[in-house]
Amino acid sequence: MSSTFDTVAKIIAETCDIPIETITAESHAINDLGIDSLDFLDIAFAIDKAFGIKLPLEQWTQEVNDGKATTEQYFVMKNLCARIDELVAAKSA
Amino acid sequence: MRLEYFQLLDRIVELDIANRTIRTESTVPQESTIFEGHFPGYPLMPGVLLLENMAQTSGWLIIGLTKFDRMPFLAAFKEAKLRTFITPGTTISTTATIEHEGSGYVIAQAEIRVDGKVTCDAELTFRVVNFPAPELKVYMQKEAERLQFPLGAIANG
Structure with missing residues (x-):
């Protein structure tokens, strides 16, 4: 989980020029970090590539x-990372 | 090309679904009202229309990949470079390849060549959605005929 969080936080920080120290497990990508849908495509692209x-x-x-569903279920960082871990696990299963 | 109607492509000459590549060829018209302003006495193909040419080429590849089921809409350009002037009468060859197929979006790389030399290139992002209007799908199917879209490539792809 922590490594997933670190990777995703780094992707978001670099893609959206957001200070990485402001990104926490409780951050909502849209509401708290202000990421719009177009920027999220860049993030999704980077996540897809990083995690396969x-x-x-x-x-x-x-x-x-x-x-x-609510946006919190998918776009709060800890939940987003949990979804990524599930997808990675499903891929290698 | 019919610049005023945003028809930036003349024909699709290669479509390889398996390798996710496409090539189109188009000739910049000798005359267009656009050249009256761009520029008087020195007509040049506008850079934004060259970007549109790359977007349309990439778009037809995506339409081929989705078998005319979904419509790509341009969302972003990155690292776009317009390396040389392109003048009326020039024939351009545009290729596009898919870099990534995401969920509801596609990243493509495209380039325009003139006489084998790269003159423009860019990375493009598309949102890919269901056709928002039936008229649009009909129009695209009609455009596919005009562009000689190789339907066999879809069947075999």
Whole structure:
């Protein structure tokens, strides 16, 4: 988890020019860090490459739009990292 | 090309779905109202339209990959370089390759060559969504005919 967090925080810091020390496990990528949807595509690209996965952004967006999930479930850093770990585990299973 | 109608491509000459590459060829028209302003006495193909040419070339590759099921919309250019002037009457060859297929987005690399020499290149990001209007899908299918889109490449890809 910690290494996933470190990697994702570094990606966000470099992609969006956000001081890495301001990014915490509780940070909401959109509400707290101010990342917009276009910048998040860059982040998703970097995460996909770094972890060898494909973040299911369309599915997440659809679930949020349909009221089946909240943005916190996917875009708070600790939850985002947990999702990434799940995808990595599923890939190697 | 019909610049005023944003038809920046003349034809698709190669489409390789397996290797995720495409090549188009287009000739800059000798005359266009655009050259009246860009520039008087010194007509040049506007750089933004060369970027659009790379975007349309990449876009047709994405449409091929999705088998006409989804529509790419340009979201970003990175590292765009316009290396030389391109004048009326010039034939340009544009290639695009897919760098990454994400969930709802695609990253592509494209370049324009004139007589084999790279004159423009860029990294492009597209949002890829379901066709937002049936008329748009019909239009794109019609455009595919005009551009000689090789439908067989999709079937075999």
